[in-house]
Amino acid sequence: MKYFNIEYISMATGLFLFLVGLWGIISQKNIIKIIISFSVLDTSIHLILVSIGYIRNKTAPIIDGVVSKTDAATKIVDPLPQALVLTAIVIGVGVTALMLTYALRMYSENKTLEINKYKSLKW
Amino acid sequence: MIRNSILILLIAGMAWILFQEFSAYHGADKLNSISEYYAKNAPTETGAANLVTAIVVTYRGFDTLGEVTILFLTAAIIGFMISTGKKTDRKPEQSNSELLETASNVLLPILILVGVYIFINGHLTPGGGFLGGAVLASAIILWLMSATGPKISHALLEVTEAFSGFGFVILGVLGIVLAGGFLDNKILHLGTFGTLLSAGAIPVIYSLIGLKVGAELSKIIIVLNQTQGEEK
Amino acid sequence: MMYSLIIIVMSLIMLVMAFMAIHHKNLQVAVIASGIISLFASVIYIFLAAPDVAITEASIGSALTVVIFFYVLNKIRQSDDTK
Amino acid sequence: MVNILLSIALGIIVISFILVIVRFMLGDTVVDRVVALDVLTVSSIGLIVMLAHFFGRVIYIDVSIVYGILSFIGVIVIAKFLAKSL
Amino acid sequence: MEYLEIIGAIVTLIGAMFILFAGIGLLRMPDIYNRIQAGTKASTLGSMLTLLGIGLIHPDWLLKIVLLIIFILISNPVSSHVLGRAAHFIKVPLSSRTAVDKLAEDEDRVTQSK
Amino acid sequence: MKFKGIFVVFVMLLAIWLVLNNTLQMAPLLIGAGVSLLLSVVLCTKCSVFNDIRLTPKTFYYTLVYLGVFIVELVKSNFDIAMRVLNPALPINPGIIKAETILKSKMARLILANSITLTPGTFTIDIKENILYIHCVHIDGDNTEKYAQSIVRKFEKYLEVLYG
Numbered sequence: 158m159k160y161f162n163i164e165y166i167s168m169a170t171g172l173f174l175f176l177v178g179l180w181g182i183i184s185q186k187n188i189i190k191i192i193i194s195f196s197v198l199d200t201s202i203h204l205i206l207v208s209i210g211y212i213r214n215k216t217a218p219i220i221d222g223v224v225s226k227t228d229a230a231t232k233i234v235d236p237l238p239q240a241l242v243l244t245a246i247v248i249g250v251g252v253t254a255l256m257l258t259y260a261l262r263m264y265s266e267n268k269t270l271e272i273n274k275y276k277s278l279k280w
Numbered sequence: 281m282i283r284n285s286i287l288i289l290l291i292a293g294m295a296w297i298l299f300q301e302f303s304a305y306h307g308a309d310k311l312n313s314i315s316e317y318y319a320k321n322a323p324t325e326t327g328a329a330n331l332v333t334a335i336v337v338t339y340r341g342f343d344t345l346g347e348v349t350i351l352f353l354t355a356a357i358i359g360f361m362i363s364t365g366k367k368t369d370r371k372p373e374q375s376n377s378e379l380l381e382t383a384s385n386v387l388l389p390i391l392i393l394v395g396v397y398i399f400i401n402g403h404l405t406p407g408g409g410f411l412g413g414a415v416l417a418s419a420i421i422l423w424l425m426s427a428t429g430p431k432i433s434h435a436l437l438e439v440t441e442a443f444s445g446f447g448f449v450i451l452g453v454l455g456i457v458l459a460g461g462f463l464d465n466k467i468l469h470l471g472t473f474g475t476l477l478s479a480g481a482i483p484v485i486y487s488l489i490g491l492k493v494g495a496e497l498s499k500i501i502i503v504l505n506q507t508q509g510e511e512k
Numbered sequence: 513m514m515y516s517l518i519i520i521v522m523s524l525i526m527l528v529m530a531f532m533a534i535h536h537k538n539l540q541v542a543v544i545a546s547g548i549i550s551l552f553a554s555v556i557y558i559f560l561a562a563p564d565v566a567i568t569e570a571s572i573g574s575a576l577t578v579v580i581f582f583y584v585l586n587k588i589r590q591s592d593d594t595k
Numbered sequence: 596m597v598n599i600l601l602s603i604a605l606g607i608i609v610i611s612f613i614l615v616i617v618r619f620m621l622g623d624t625v626v627d628r629v630v631a632l633d634v635l636t637v638s639s640i641g642l643i644v645m646l647a648h649f650f651g652r653v654i655y656i657d658v659s660i661v662y663g664i665l666s667f668i669g670v671i672v673i674a675k676f677l678a679k680s681l
Numbered sequence: 682m683e684y685l686e687i688i689g690a691i692v693t694l695i696g697a698m699f700i701l702f703a704g705i706g707l708l709r710m711p712d713i714y715n716r717i718q719a720g721t722k723a724s725t726l727g728s729m730l731t732l733l734g735i736g737l738i739h740p741d742w743l744l745k746i747v748l749l750i751i752f753i754l755i756s757n758p759v760s761s762h763v764l765g766r767a768a769h770f771i772k773v774p775l776s777s778r779t780a781v782d783k784l785a786e787d788e789d790r791v792t793q794s795k
Numbered sequence: 796m797k798f799k800g801i802f803v804v805f806v807m808l809l810a811i812w813l814v815l816n817n818t819l820q821m822a823p824l825l826i827g828a829g830v831s832l833l834l835s836v837v838l839c840t841k842c843s844v845f846n847d848i849r850l851t852p853k854t855f856y857y858t859l860v861y862l863g864v865f866i867v868e869l870v871k872s873n874f875d876i877a878m879r880v881l882n883p884a885l886p887i888n889p890g891i892i893k894a895e896t897i898l899k900s901k902m903a904r905l906i907l908a909n910s911i912t913l914t915p916g917t918f919t920i921d922i923k924e925n926i927l928y929i930h931c932v933h934i935d936g937d938n939t940e941k942y943a944q945s946i947v948r949k950f951e952k953y954l955e956v957l958y959g
Binding site for chain 2: 823826830901902908922
């Protein structure tokens with residue numbers, strides 16, 4: 158039963174969350190809801206990346222009493238996706254804050270959160 | 281109706297593509313070549329016990345520089361976009377609880393200390409500069425919530441931010457001059473493996489990153505807190 | 513085996529929370545639901561042997577993002593009141 | 596022996612997650628849901644420390660320290676938002 | 682050593698049971714204040730016992746765990762206090778079985794005397 | 796006496812730092828001492844929270860006694876509330892009652908309120924000057940005033956010695 162291992166399960170979760178987030182972004186009308194869907198999408202991508210880097214029965218890439226310097230290569234999971242996701246999370250919060258500020262600005266211009274009523278973007 | 285069915289078709293197509301990817305995926309049972317290089321050489325080359333830190337700070341230092349720049353731009357744009365409104369002083373409807381003020385007096389130093397611990401020990405324990413910055417920003421939130429202690433000065437935040445960003449770049453250039461390349465951590469002596477001073481310049485660099493991230497996140501939060509409802 | 517079962521339960525909870533975050537009418541509830549998604553994601557990162565990512569996701573995704581969302585909702589409510 | 600008992604404990608915590616999530620979905624008011632979030636965070640501290648035992652790594656304790664800090668901040672901000680005094 | 686480990690495991694199991702009680706209490710209690718009572722308190726004790734049990738199994742982790750327990754002891758009651766106070770301020774209704782509400786009486790007196 | 800507050804905070808922070816680092820080497824010790832000195836001077840010149848504690852040998856004895864009383868109460872009332880939750884009839888009689896405390900120090904009031912909150916069945920919902928409003932799951936007997944005083948008195952007599 159190949160798909161019963163934790164990397165497959167978490168990857169499938171990430172893919173489902175990706176679809177749900179995408180559905181939210183294209184179907185919702187409220188701008189705050191769109192931003193929430195975006196943050197769900199963000200989380201899902203982080204989950205997928207980390208589960209790609211996981212290797213079965215291996216431990217965290219930090220060297221201490223359990224993992225020694227010499228046998229590190231045979232005992233640890235892939236540290237590279239983790240490093241990428243680490244920066245991606247921090248950028249994610251910055252981008253979310255920026256989008257929220259735009260939403261606030263749009264709200265103070267138009268007095269509504271519904272994107273259908275933002276006339277200035279229509280053509 | 282037509283719009284909804286198009287959306288469902290779109291999602292179904294996306295789901296089909298993702299399913300193809302998922303069924304073609306095979307879990308790896310050993311490290312790929314580049315990660316193996318990191319796992320074998322990073323501890324001796326950089327002296328950091330946490331390989332993620334070694335990758336973030338030295339091997340992929342440029343990524344981190346760009347990331348810090350993005351955060352800086354975000355904070356600047358948010359400050360620019362919100363500060364156009366007029367400030368109103370609105371009284372909070374419920375006064376502060378005495379217990380919350382006392383508890384935040386107790387917890388604030390501890391929170392800042394934990395933040396400092398996290399970013400100084402970034403090369404030994406999980407965490408590092410980004411997380412330390414986030415914990416510092418949480419301390420600032422607690423400070424704003426309870427309104428105890430001295431006022432937070434904007435000038436201090438700006439100076440911290442500018443100083444840490446500048447120091448980060450200077451350290452990077454020093455790496456080119458004194459050691460192998462940009463952000464090389466061997467400009468300081470590598471100590472015994474596994475102690476606080478073992479990783480050359482990594483604690484210094486991570487402290488600067490932590491201070492910068494903390495200052496920027498706090499700036500975003502202070503801007504969102506202070507300018508109450510825009511009135512025209 | 514046991515880890516897989518635990519992760520399946522948490523994944524189902526995350527999916528339910530995602531639907532709630534997108535379809536619930538109350539914005540505050542939606543924001544809290546997205547915070548719960550981040551919380552469970554960070555527990556899953558620990559199963560996946562990524563403590564660095566877990567600790568960062570817990571602090572930033574589950575606390576700081578929720579806080580920023582609530583600050584913005586607060587400002588929206590304030591300008592609603594003054595109207 | 597020890598590991599069997601701890602596995603049962605792990606399972607019990609996951610069951611309580613489900614119960615709390617049911618309260619979150621039923622919840623009459625927003626405050627109920629915030630209480631649910633708080634309970635989830637505090638019980639996941641216990642879960643993480645148990646995982647630290649199962650994986651045999653002391654470093655996971657640091658993760659739970661950060662959890663302890665952050666549940667506090669989030670709940671306080673939401674409570675002040677609900678009392679209209681943020 | 683063996684005995685200490687088994688005692689630790691049993692303490693951890695009791696802690697997990699308390700977390701389960703927190704979940705049940707959160708479901709069964711009639712109004713928000715009682716839910717705060719049943720939920721946050723039982724889960725705090727539950728996670729404290731869990732931590733303590735793991736600390737007994739690994740005695741060299743005990744110092745950090747005690748630090749974490751002290752931190753939870755300071756911060757968690759304050760957050761539930763602030764939450765309950767906010768709930769009472771926005772007048773979340775108490776359950777119909779409530780016997781007495783002195784705080785609302787006192788606040789009414791203050792607003793009337795103004 | 797400002798110095799006492801700063802000193803207490805400094806010692807507390809240094810202890811936390813050492814526990815977190817889990818080592819007694821020279822470099823972490825020096826860095827921790829520097830950071831905690833800076834934090835205690837910057838953050839505690841104005842706050843008066845830590846000034847009230849009495850540092851006498853009696854303090855340690857009473858702290859231990861207080862902890863013992865607190866833990867016994869905690870476990871006892873936890874089992875009580877667990878029984879109530881599991882009982883199908885749900886035998887509760889909730890209400891918000893009022894109790895007065897004689898403690899003046901802010902820190903002591905925080906500890907008192909936290910202890911009341913942590914023992915299940917009672918939780919501090921508001922505090923105004925020296926009046927505590929306590930929400931109880933089950934009010935025993937008819938006399939609410941007496942019941943409220945009995946809850947507070949349990950912890951108060953020890954804290955009075957510690958903080959005055």
